[in-house]
Amino acid sequence: MDLLKALKDLKNEEIARRYFVMNSFDGALTILGIVIAVYISGKHESGLIIISSLGAAVAMAISGIWGAYSIERAERLRVLKELERHLMADLEETEIEKKVNSTTILVALVDGLSPMLATLMIISPFIASKLGLIDAESAFYYSVGLVVVILFLLGALVGHVAKEDRVKSGAKMVLAGIAVAVTVLLLDLLKLL
């Protein structure tokens, strides 16, 4: 199947791995900032957090897909044209050109959908709260817990790629999350002063 082959090729695409980690990280920290900010503002409403987070996630998804598609297509076409010059042959309609097109689309989707995936995971406790399964207070703590897990797993993936200690890499990523939380809390304290 062409799609299976394209996905298999994507696994070997370094750039797809980078986009996945970078954008999942961006998405997780952005939503963490929203969750903490809404919570400390005193408005413990799951609906407000869900809509704010989804709004941010949609913006990140569209920006990611659009931006990544444009630049990836430009870069890959440049490489293809250079190859055509070396071969002195037209590579239009060949498997090489088809692979360039399919990989460009898949890489752009990875770029755009990674933050969306992280967002959906982080706001799932608030969705559960909206459905009446848990209270908003618990949803906040579960959500922060999920952020910690996601950041740790992303860090572990980075450690795996670099063949370094995965636990250490995971812990470093979690530190970034702590930095976001502390910064938002400080901003709130400054407002009170």
Add this chain to the structure above:
Amino acid sequence: MEDYKNVMDEMTGKQTKVPVKILVLDVLKPHKPNILDFGKRICTEKSIEAATISVYAVDEKTESLKIVLEGRDIDFDRIKDILEDQGGVIHSMDKVVLGRKTLSEAANLSELGKY
């Protein structure tokens, strides 16, 4: 029947089909796909029974190959399409073995041994 067919072909100016047993091509291709995947793709063509591929030159973006193809009746047009589909460019056809005579095993090995 065979004689009648040959006479008819002569009269109509049509060449009798001569099976191609061995074909040696000089091909330039990009680094990807590698020669393993490149060769597997060539061998999907049913007229090919065996393929030997050697890389004899490499530069920044491309590599030059010697491809020895064996079969009972190699379909060159199909091979050309497959090579071009993978970004390959045929620089030259260096050797061809044709005919209805069954090649001896010794003859086959001597052709392959040069590459």
